[in-house]
Amino acid sequence: xxxxxxxxxxxxxxFDPITNGHLDLIERGARIFDELVVxxxxxxxxxxxxxxxxxxxxxxxxxxxxxxxxVATFDGLLVDFARQCGAAAILRxxxxxxxxxxxxxxxxxxxRLAPEVEVVFMxxxxxxxxxxxxxxxxxxxxxxxxxGLVPEIVLERLRAKVAAS
Ligand code: PNS
Numbered sequence: 440x441x442x443x444x445x446x447x448x449x450x451x452x453x454f455d456p457i458t459n460g461h462l463d464l465i466e467r468g469a470r471i472f473d474e475l476v477v478x479x480x481x482x483x484x485x486x487x488x489x490x491x492x493x494x495x496x497x498x499x500x501x502x503x504x505x506x507x508x509x510v511a512t513f514d515g516l517l518v519d520f521a522r523q524c525g526a527a528a529i530l531r532x533x534x535x536x537x538x539x540x541x542x543x544x545x546x547x548x549x550x551r552l553a554p555e556v557e558v559v560f561m562x563x564x565x566x567x568x569x570x571x572x573x574x575x576x577x578x579x580x581x582x583x584x585x586x587g588l589v590p591e592i593v594l595e596r597l598r599a600k601v602a603a604s
Pocket of ligand 1: 452453
């Protein structure tokens with residue numbers, strides 16, 4: 440790639456729902472890459488709490504002020520989507536050593552499949568190192584308080600889910 444080209448990266452995930460930890464990484468990624476595409480997996484094995492449309496809507500709302508961030512969905516192999524986007528890198532967050540093994544396996548498999556796409560790991564702010572979508576959903580659905588760990592729109596949507604159940 441010539442130096443004059445823009446460097447695009449993708450930040451893939453399930454985002455069920457987006458947390459402030461994800462948002463922190465999006466902000467960090469958007470500072471070092473020219474363009475960052477948040478890529479939402481369409482058909483995760485996991486049964487998501489939020490529909491694809493809801494996850495995309497929340498992501499678009501919370502990233503609206505960041506001009507070089509866009510939101511897209513993908514299916515199939517991540518590296519195929521990365522190539523389709525013309526992405527030079529895949530951005531992933533590592534919160535703790537426990538994330539490392541899984542992330543390293545994925546990164547090395549992705550590298551084998553698409554050696555030209557670099558995997559870049561970044562750490563979120565320390566205050567988010569314990570935050571995961573799974574844990575936040577569990578705590579909220581059981582009546583615990585998660586203020587400050589998810590964007591306001593996510594909190595509202597979670598409250599609506601609880602009220603509707
Ligand atoms: O938010 P998550 O669940 O940690 O994201 C995982 C994700 C979406 C990055 C991963 O499951 C993925 O890349 N899925 C697409 C299918 C794929 O390419 N699988 C091979 C990975 S080596």
